[in-house]
Each structure stands twice: as structure tokens, then as C-alpha cells.
Amino acid sequence: MILSNFFIKTQKNISSEDISYNAKLLEKAGFIYKNSSGIYTFFPLGWIVIQNIIKIIREEMSNIGALEMMMPALVSKQIWQTSGRWDVEIGYEVKSKDKADADFVLGWTHEEVISEIFSHFINSYKDLPLAMYQIQTKFRNEPRAKSGLLRGKEFIMKDLYSFHSSEDDLFAYYNQVALAYQKIFKRCGLNSIYTLASGGAFTIANTHEFQVICGAGEDEILVCSSCGYAENKEISNLKPGDKCLKCDGIIKLEKSIEVGNIFPLGEKYARDFNLKFKDKNGNENYVIMGSYGIGVGRLMGTIVELFNDEHGIIWPKEIAPALVYLIDIDKKIEAKELYNYLQNKGISVIYDDRDLSIGEKLQDADLIGLPYRLILSPKNKDLIEVKLRKDNKIKQLSKEEVINLIVKNNENIK
């Protein structure tokens, strides 16, 4: 994108109140705007990041045969009463002006909705297994929204639900989802730790969380420093210094951010919504379900929380709003040509043609944090300065070398 035709407003001074890196940096760099506590707007730059994350999620969901759909955010009272979750305090009630009582709760999860839907469409073992997901805004009355995008009252979530004819089939899929989730987080630059967690009231076994070690996190996990086996502190009998249950490693206590979780639900919602199928022998059985979530906004916040330095954000390649930040010091040099060339090669470029001093552009380039920064200078007409944001290394390269470096290294990222 060409910045003079794009909306971008970086801030020079920001509130000292919110102390998390992701809140500070994303607001300063103009990716997000805080409307209220725990409620954010994504500006075009930030929305591109969200879309990049969603693209990865869609690809990996597709790889495990999950289909995308979209359910309503307004969920009727009746459906919550059926599952016994109408009174759960996490929900925001919605009532029309002409009524005294609420008719709806804003969806904070969709087990009920999807179970009701598929109770009409799943009849036979031939309809199973089935996996459907959506990417949607969820609303939760968090008593304490905090840490920027890490815990919001309104947030974008990918929620996947799967339907099976047996527990064996559920757990086979459950493990596939776990692998897909780890791929997603890896592509986002994160090392996620598959963590045993509480079963909760509605599950048939322990659940699992995907935790990313980070001091800003709210969770604590006991993790093996050798093999990576981990348990959430809430349910663990392990203590720091203990020997790992799976290998000879030593257990450590770490703060972490929960970026995803998976739940083997069993028959709970199938029973509530009379979701049954006939097996090969004509017998009726309840459908066995699983549910699987990823906090898309929280994932973005976690990436920023982990990848930053004193100058700004350092985006992983696949997530960055563009690969290249292009600055021309002397407007006489035709940077537009290089911009067009790279764009045509499928390399996304932010060309900073704003009427600002060079210093300001350099600061903004670091703040916004794209993987490559290119500078065209009148001092050195044949060479292009390339700065790698990852390690702040600077090289002087010819145009051909730049193209080699960027185009050849990033053919799979478009």
C-alpha cells in the first residue's frame, strides 16, 4: 500500500496507564484503537494482520476437513435455557426497548447453537463425522478486561465443533485438531505448549490448552524443560523441580498465555438438543461432540507481546501487514518503480511516500515492524539499503541482490 492513499496514524505519545506491550505498541503504531476497556477497533493496518492470521487458520482448518460457516451472535433465551446456561454470568443479555426482560444473550460460545442446528440435519452414521467452524466476534462480560488484546469483552474467535459416531472417532479427530493448532501457532511464529487442563463440568475427559510462555500471561503451567510435557497449575500435582512424568527432565513453573483450547464434549449437548443418529444396525445413539477454540485477537496480542524491542514491533513474516517498508529519501528517485516491481512479484510493500522528514519515517518503520526495510538514497544511487527488522542488521545491496533476497526467500508468503 502507498501510505499517502492509506490511513495510518502513528502516535508520538500514548497513555502510560496500560502497561502491556501489545496495548502500547499496537495503539502507538496505529493498528488498533481502544473504544472502551476490553473493546477495540482494528484500523486497516491491524485488520490486515487479523486477516493474515485468519488466512493461516482457514488453510489449516481446510487441511483437517473442517468447513467454514457463520452463526448468529444473538442467541435466543430458549436455547440457553435448554442447556442450562441462561444464567451464566459471563453473558451479556440483550433486550428490545419494548420489553422488560432480555430475549437474547450475545453469543460467548456456540455449542448450543450448533447442536440445535445439526439436530435437524444429522440423522445417520452416514452424516458423520462432521466438522464446522466459524470466525466470529464473541462477547463476554469479563469482570476485568486487561492487557490490551489479551483479555477483551468483545473479541474475535475461531470456534470449531466436531460431530462423531464414537468416542474413538472423536479422539482421533481431537488429535488431528491438536496438530493443526500447533501448526497454526508455529506459522504465527509461536512455540505453543500442549498443556493438560481441567476437564470442567461438560467434558468427558481432560481438556487441552495451547499455552505460549510469556510473562504477561495470566496462566501458570508446569512444563518439562526437556520434553515439553505440561500441565496447567490449576489441576497439576507437579511442583517446580519435580521429575517429568514422561522423561528425565525437570519441571519448571512458567507464566503463559492460553492461545487455544480443545474440549472433548461427549454427549452433553447432544442430549440437551436431542442430537441423535442411527447407526448401521438402526439403533439411535447420541452424537459425540468436540469443541475447539482459538482467540484470534489474543493471538495477535501474544505475537506483539513476544516480538518487540525498544523501537517497536517485530512481526513474523507470515503475520506482518506487509513484508517490505520502502522509503525514498530523495523524491527524485523513482521508488514507485521498485514498489510496482515487488508488488507484481507478490511481495507486499508499504511505500512511505508521506510528506514527512526522513527521521520520522525511519522511526515509524521500526515501530510498525515489517520484516524488511528498504531505503533508496541519493547518496548511493546504485545500492539499496536493506534492514532486517528481526535483528536490526543493515546491508547495502544492488537491486538484483535485493530482489534475490526478498523474492526468493518469500515465494511461499504472498
Add this chain to the structure above:
RNA sequence: CAGGCUGUAGUGUACCGGUUGCACGCUACCUUGGGGUGGUAGAAGUACCGGGUUCAAUUCCCGGCAGCCUGACCA
């Protein structure tokens, strides 16, 4: 939900019981061009809301609301 801190131009802050100063941003013009270039001129605030104390409250007190931090909670 409990405890703590905070609330002053768009943003960040300062001072003050006698109605607010600065910086950034913004507008116009000039200047400058390798790390927020320098200058000139300008616009912008009923000091969150309500009540109390006082001759006088933005300042002190109480209540609300909002924000942040800690904890509890957290499919």
C-alpha cells in the same frame, strides 16, 4: 466482584482554594531532508458528572461514572 491508584484542549502531562501552563498532534506559510528538522502565525479546555464545605472549588470532602493496576473469577 473486592482492594488500590487515577480522571485538566485530540493525546500526554504541570501547577493551583481566587476559573489553567507546557509538550506532542492539528491548520496556514516558510524552511529542512539518513533517526521524531527549524521557524512564524493560529485554532482548540464550562478541569468526567452530581452533591457538600467555603465569600470563592478544577483544587478539599462525599456519591456516581469511567480508566488502569493487584487479587478473585475465567468453555
